[in-house]
Amino acid sequence: MLEIRNLHARIGETEILKGVDLVIPDGQVHAVMGPNGAGKSTLAYVLAGREGYEVTAGEALFNGQDILAMDPEDRAAAGIFLAFQYPVELPGVGNANFLRTALNAIRKKRGEEELDAVAFLKLARAAAKQLAIKEDFLKRNVNVGFSGGEKKRNEMLQMALLRPGLAILDETDSGLDIDALRIVAEGVNALRDGKFSALVITHYQRLLDHIVPDVVHVLANGRIVRSGPAALARELEASGYAGLEAA
Amino acid sequence: MTALPTRKLEAWHYTDLRPLAAISFAPPPAAMAAPDLPGLPFPRLVFLNGTLNAALSARLAYARPFLAPVAAEAEQQPLAQINAAETRDGINLDIPAGAQAGEILLVSQAAGPQPFAFHLRHRIRLGAGARLTLVELAEGEGVYWHNAVFDIALAEGARLQHFRLQRESGEAFHTATLRADARAGAAYEHFTLTLGARLSRTEIEANLLGPAATAHLNSAQLLDGAQHGDFTTAIRHKAPDCPSRQTVKSVLAGHAHGVFQGRIEVDRVAQKTDGYQMSQALLLSQGAEMDIKPELQIFADDVKCSHGATLGALDAEQLFYLRARGIPEAAARQMLIRAFLEEALEPVTHDASREWFEAALERWWRRR
Numbered sequence: 001m002l003e004i005r006n007l008h009a010r011i012g013e014t015e016i017l018k019g020v021d022l023v024i025p026d027g028q029v030h031a032v033m034g035p036n037g038a039g040k041s042t043l044a045y046v047l048a049g050r051e052g053y054e055v056t057a058g059e060a061l062f063n064g065q066d067i068l069a070m071d072p073e074d075r076a077a078a079g080i081f082l083a084f085q086y087p088v089e090l091p092g093v094g095n096a097n098f099l100r101t102a103l104n105a106i107r108k109k110r111g112e113e114e115l116d117a118v119a120f121l122k123l124a125r126a127a128a129k130q131l132a133i134k135e136d137f138l139k140r141n142v143n144v145g146f147s148g149g150e151k152k153r154n155e156m157l158q159m160a161l162l163r164p165g166l167a168i169l170d171e172t173d174s175g176l177d178i179d180a181l182r183i184v185a186e187g188v189n190a191l192r193d194g195k196f197s198a199l200v201i202t203h204y205q206r207l208l209d210h211i212v213p214d215v216v217h218v219l220a221n222g223r224i225v226r227s228g229p230a231a232l233a234r235e236l237e238a239s240g241y242a243g244l245e246a247a
Numbered sequence: 248m249t250a251l252p253t254r255k256l257e258a259w260h261y262t263d264l265r266p267l268a269a270i271s272f273a274p275p276p277a278a279m280a281a282p283d284l285p286g287l288p289f290p291r292l293v294f295l296n297g298t299l300n301a302a303l304s305a306r307l308a309y310a311r312p313f314l315a316p317v318a319a320e321a322e323q324q325p326l327a328q329i330n331a332a333e334t335r336d337g338i339n340l341d342i343p344a345g346a347q348a349g350e351i352l353l354v355s356q357a358a359g360p361q362p363f364a365f366h367l368r369h370r371i372r373l374g375a376g377a378r379l380t381l382v383e384l385a386e387g388e389g390v391y392w393h394n395a396v397f398d399i400a401l402a403e404g405a406r407l408q409h410f411r412l413q414r415e416s417g418e419a420f421h422t423a424t425l426r427a428d429a430r431a432g433a434a435y436e437h438f439t440l441t442l443g444a445r446l447s448r449t450e451i452e453a454n455l456l457g458p459a460a461t462a463h464l465n466s467a468q469l470l471d472g473a474q475h476g477d478f479t480t481a482i483r484h485k486a487p488d489c490p491s492r493q494t495v496k497s498v499l500a501g502h503a504h505g506v507f508q509g510r511i512e513v514d515r516v517a518q519k520t521d522g523y524q525m526s527q528a529l530l531l532s533q534g535a536e537m538d539i540k541p542e543l544q545i546f547a548d549d550v551k552c553s554h555g556a557t558l559g560a561l562d563a564e565q566l567f568y569l570r571a572r573g574i575p576e577a578a579a580r581q582m583l584i585r586a587f588l589e590e591a592l593e594p595v596t597h598d599a600s601r602e603w604f605e606a607a608l609e610r611w612w613r614r615r
Contacts, residue, residue, distance in 0.1 A: 048571050051563065076573035088568040092586025098572075101582065106573035158572060 018222030079165030156187030185210030297365025344374030357387030431457025470503035499535035
């Protein structure tokens, strides 16, 4: 369960999050929508532990643990996965090596046995197959020369292997065609097991046709200004975000 | 003894040998302890404190007795001049035409109670179409100066892969002057990994003397503390259709100082020259410093020559991406630094050698 209470965060002197309250119980998918500049990506980065953001008030607990005090790698080991809006290219780092290093680092921290190369490849190939990812993906350098869709598929492959308890999807749908969108949705839906939860950050409603959220929140001007059922997304699509900031 | 070069010489502007000049070096002592030799499964030639140790060395069909140099050295290479006057030993390999000589491991180990110097002089000749992979390790303990000279001659179509690992003692000085002549179609493929020595300079001169001769001079250096590492090259294109490639990577921590000076000379006759030179440095601290001096002298009109240099810190986005996937910060840094070095390691196509360099990098990382 993710519990965010009165979260304030700033970059330099600019306050971006101005008291976010959000609770995602186990097994639920929540969507956060909102206009550009509302603080959606900041929320994702603050939860994942990126440098450059200063939390000035409030707390964020994941399964009772205060994650804001943790290093990004410890948050990942605790089960938080951030799917990046713009996955980073890593020239010179092979995808298989990257995935195996990440998986084993997390397994080690969780007190599980590390996987050898053979066991890992078996697992990775199966996961790739399920996501309709070509096997040569594993041999390429991480995200180098990948199309936008391929990068997002790679994020989903990482998520499938790392099996997080909470996935944060930061505008994962931006720039995706319908096929890639389905892959992302399938990646998330495949993990829905009653325990796994997700925070889906999106500007548009169309991803939510494929990942049906339990709750939709509207983030505007650094606060959650409205929450409602999945139907709220459609309503927003029709009416736009105008007027919500004042709410 | 010939005087050491000073910074007044243009070629020595970025490397100050005064710390070396301040030490009085004795002749090398007899080697004491039994050395711990690297596990590479190649025939070995082992030098202890500058002298070939026959008991530890393979008997190679291609090895000839050491030849004391007779030719006087040019003043432009003062370290080679000193070597010529002081040398007592070195390898002398003569690979006949067409021979596939496989791999040879050349080891230099040094240790002694007082500062000492040794000046190895190596001569390597490959006949037409001959092939050799020479893997070299220089290491030791304490204060010493290892001043080596390599004279390499490659006949038509010969190929020498020369991979060097310099992990001398942190108090040592390492200077190496390498001169390679490549005839038509011959290839000199070089990679030096510099990890050790308080001060080091690897200076390579490659002469491409016949059409389609190639030189590949790569270097990676990882320096920390107050280490100084200098990689200086001159590639002379003296015939048409010769490609040359240089990829130089420096990883500098602490107050380390890296230097790369790369000169490409293209003669009037050397049409269709294809020269590439890239120098990249990763500065891991505020105190680290890198000097880069590319020099192109081109007298032919139909050539392709490119050079570039970059200088930067580790990419914060990349670091965060790795950490967000659960990889601890130190391991994430190591991955990115290893990735940064990848292109420099390109000439090391040989599997066992490649693994050996990987292990050396691992070890460097663990010791930090």
